[in-house]
Amino acid sequence: GNVYLKIAQTKKALSYYQKALICLIPDFNHTNYQINPDLNQVDLKKKLIEVFSQKSLALQKLYLEENKSKETADLCMATAELGIELIDRLRKEFGADTDKQFLLAQSYQLFEVAIEMAFESKQFEKAFQLSEQSKAIVLYQAIKNKQAERLASTDETSLERLYQIRYDLQTCSAKIRDERDTKKLNELRDRKFKLNRKYENLIDELEKNSDFKKIKEELPSLSIADIQTQVLKSNQAFVEYFVGKNDVYAFYFLPNATDLQCKKIPWTDSLQKAAKEINSNIYQKENTAYIKNARLLYKELLATIFTEGIPKRLLLIPDDVLGFVPFNALLTKDIPSKQLKNFKAYPYLAKNTIITQGFSATIQWEMQKKAKVSDGQVLAYAPGFLDPKTLQEAAVLRSQFMNLSHNTEEVGYVLKNFKGKAICDEKATKKHFIHHAHNAKIIHIASHAKVNRLHPDLSYIAFSNLEDTTTAAVIMYIEEIYNISLNAAMIVLSACETSIGDLIPGEGMISLARAFIYAGAKSIVTSLWKVTDRSSCQIMGYFYTNLKNKQDKDVALNKALIRYINKAPDQNRAHPKYWAAFIIIGNTDMLTISSFPLALIVITLLFFGVFIFLKRRKRKLRHV
Structure with missing residues (x-):
């Protein structure tokens, strides 16, 4: 299928992707590429993600070839969403964070196709939700996992014991990785086995709490209204980027606005180069390159969005290599030749805008x-x-x-x-x-x-x-x-x-x-x-x-x-x-x-209270 896709025989490629689905799913035998399998009948297999990803990419190309047919657009979106649902199911089966991260990295193309199709149909909120779904999900789950552990733990001591065993396990694993002595290596492996048993027993106890698994596996459910009312501050704008292969999608709110907007920015070679190099330009003091890249990044990533002026306060969610960009140092205006060495006078974005960054809007929430x-x-x-x-x-x-x-x-x-x-x-x-x-x-x-x-x-x-x-x-x-x-x-x-x-x-x-x-x-x-x-x-x-x-x-x-x-x-x-x-x-x-220790404040107040009490009592005794 990949060979035919590369030489632009899209329907031929789709027929082979359909054959791949038939091979991987025992009870699925539909040769028509317009029919997708039911995930409830599918054994969870990582290989299926690649097939769904390539099939959705082929359907996206067919959509363009067929003059943007709505039927093909709907099928493309449905195929990509099926692959994303499979990712979510597989993610729950994986224990290690590194496995989950690998899974997400392999499936990023699915999100890109789905976001592009949502953008084409002007479903900006859906495109944004897909962007959020693609970001920092392992970190989000770690946060939810700790919340679940706190809720399910009967007391602070049991929670501390859980964290200590987890830390001891990590330390033990690190020692096993570095140890060369056979005897010590066996002792460490035995210790790790015992620690694993203790850890599993503690988790079994936590799982007796009905809310533990529910909170642990809870998926992000951040709405646009939640961002406006619970994440953003007054007069704060918002922009989140999704970096695709050919385009950057910018999802944004203007300050105090109610509507989410989206802009597709061409991910040109020059823009990619600027994003990758500006960090080094600044550190190495390559000022000509820095000025050029800082102006380009500002114009393409911010000025094209905030056409009526950059907001005074901004929550910014970068993606991919944009995470390396020092947005505070972007330049809002050209630098006159006479001012090239006057770094105090440079029009840095930081002089106009207060920037907060985040891994995702959901993590920020x-x-x-x-x-x-x-x-x-x-x-x-x-x-x-x-x-x-x-x-x-x-x-x-x-x-x-x-x-x-x-x-x-x-x-x-x-x-x-x-x-x-x-x-x-x-x-x-x-x-x-x-x-x-x-x-x-x-x-x-x-x-x-x-x-x-x-x-x-x-x-x-x-x-x-x-x-x-x-x-x-x-x-x-x-x-x-x-x-x-x-x-x-x-x-x-x-x-x-x-x-x-x-x-x-x-x-x-x-x-x-x-x-x-x-x-x-x-x-x-x-x-x-x-x-x-x-x-x-x-x-x-x-x-x-x-x-x-x-x-x-x-x-x-x-x-x-x-x-x-x-x-x-x-x-x-x-x-x-x-x-x-x-x-x-x-x-x-x-x-x-407090700028002063709480205990000191409490003691001071108590002392003052006792002093007033004794003084009043002394006055009463005098009257008697």
Whole structure:
């Protein structure tokens, strides 16, 4: 079928795709390509997804060949939706997240065909729902899974036991992967077997709760009205992108509008090149290329949508390589030749628009919900690192981290505005984080991080190696973060490229930021590339001052970036390399955390109450 499709013999290709369905489905024998099987009679097979995907693609081509026949359009949509329904059923059968991600990546073409057909028939809301269905579904399920576990657990102790076993399983698996000694390997495998039995028993107990499975398998049901009333803030616009093979679909609301609109943007070679290169252009200070790409991306992705002016506040859901684009640094106007080195005066989008980003509108909705967060205060980590030159050769291979000159100063700015604890130098260990982070309301980490794009689960954030240089004690991998439980209202990852990771079609970037959302964070401030700790320190100081002044998180970050640009000591330090990496994802409501410990407030009020009581009693005794 693929051969005939390639040489434009579309109906011949369709006949072979139909034969493939007959081969894969025992009770299906219809040779007419206009007839699709009933999924209730189908054994779930991954190979079927490819057949439905190719058949829908062939029908899409036939639709164009037949002068856009409505009958063919309906059959194409029905075939694509059948494939998407099969994906959903298969997804429930898969246990590992990596298997689900692979499944979505393989089936992305189905969503693209379905969205195109919905767009052609001007069913914009349906096209948007398909776009949402294709995005970050594994992350969404992880969030729902944790909600189900919390609901079904009888107490906090049983929930903590579940998370601990899950973490121990992950740690054990990592040790098995690295162990070479046969005896130790067998011991680890035996331990993993026992941990699996304990974990299965705990899950069996949770499944006795009737709501557990229902919540765990609940599919997104976000309506347009939900986005307008529960996700967007007043005067905030919305745009979500779906990147196809030939076109980008932009779904958007104007501020306070009621109608969803959709625009198809040609995914030209020049636009793709700009999206892929602008990150590097900024970091390498390739200013001519940066200006060219920043203008092109602005014009094609935003100006063509918001024709009457860019909104003051925007929730933006990128897709595919658009996740690498620093939208804050896009340029709204051309740069006069005399102003090319005046970086403070550049017309950055950040100067006009406050931007929040998200993995999907549904994930944003979940993060916006007023779920219970920790009543704790701030934990601010500033790990210290040994000079690699002082380490033995074997240790250097594990821990090549230079000491960060300004990270202790940075956490000082945090605690100047919010009461909490600074965990610095040798105390800022991975062990401390694992044992204390779940009680914090705000977590700030000023450290090193590293992205592994070939093996995203091996991306990590680093903690202090001053007392222990072993990998297990210093490095926290993404897969470890997945298996901890956090209740933080906000996590700030003031480290290198924490928002960048491997791109998986249908799931987005597998990044450290995503891992912390997976673990339970309600909002994340993260970075798209390596930022000097000097610049990061200044920006974070402004950011926390703004938060203390009761500004919403997105407003606080935007104003911090603008203040950094305006106060930069010279034009060089105002370059977007030093500030445009920072983005905010998730719930942007202002923080309600007290600047003083709750216990201190309670004790003070009690003392004052007792004092008034005794004073009044003394007066009464005098009268007597």
